[in-house]
Amino acid sequence: MRSEVGSPSPQAITRPRRRYFRLWEELAVLTAHRGLCIYCLASSEVKDHVIPFARGGDDALHNLAPACDDCNDSKNDRTPLEFAAFRLSPGVWGRHGHPGSGQLVDEFDRFRRSYPVWMERIEITQIELLNRQRREWFRNDVSSTYFSSWPQPTIRVKAAIYRHFYGSHVAAAEKAGWPTESSAPFRILRPRDWHARSERPSDWVRL
Ligand SMILES: [Zn+2]
Known part of the structure; x- marks a missing residue:
């Protein structure tokens, strides 16, 4: 067809x-x-x-x-x-x-x-x-986020985990017009159980 x-x-x-x-x-x-x-x-x-x-x-x-x-x-x-x-x-x-x-x-x-x-x-x-400012905001914010596990989750899983923890943070940035001046604090995300390889965001915690 x-x-x-x-x-x-x-x-x-x-x-x-x-x-x-x-x-x-x-x-x-x-x-x-x-x-x-x-x-x-x-x-x-x-x-x-x-x-x-x-x-x-x-x-x-x-x-x-x-x-x-x-x-x-x-x-x-x-x-x-x-x-x-x-x-x-x-x-x-x-x-x-x-x-x-x-x-x-x-x-x-x-x-x-x-x-x-x-x-x-x-x-x-x-x-x-x-929107260049929006792109810069993501580049800047995500670069300060560290996934503490080995092997590293796939990009798709990382994105799901990030959204799980920072969904409202993204929404707030959008509301504020993607502020360029704010620098994101360094953040660590790790599996709840060090040995776990779970791909479910709810099995991850913020350090
Ligand atoms: Zn659809």
Whole structure:
């Protein structure tokens, strides 16, 4: 169903290499849009590539948006428009593009109303992610946070732990317009039990 018409073949373009994200970038994306999935408004869990990497999108922050696991999985390498058509009108646009069980007019109407809402959320989130002061705030704040365990948790787990302990701290900074002058105190987070390798934020403590 996903047509390649109109997009250059992946081999034809020189692509930047995929890169590793830093924790502050992970957090800057996950907490954007009030920490909610831009597609369904559930709590965000992952970074979604708005324009998928496979379709020419890159790893720049403003091509990323907070999403829940479910939406991220089912969006796969669809563009937002394709995902909207797929997600909002699954009854009509069946697997091979044939009409399915829905009423075409009803489903199209629903799609036409919902798509601009998604686009607006994406745009607002892009503007948020392009805010230099916001980015600096995250870079500065996260650099003073130390995870005391070996092996180190994955970036995804670190982000969940940070949000668990500092969610209200982030909200306060947002309210204050991402103050640049405040320097974050050095902070240590460690597993409740030194030997534990738990990936649940509630099994971690602040020192
Ligand atoms: Zn979602």
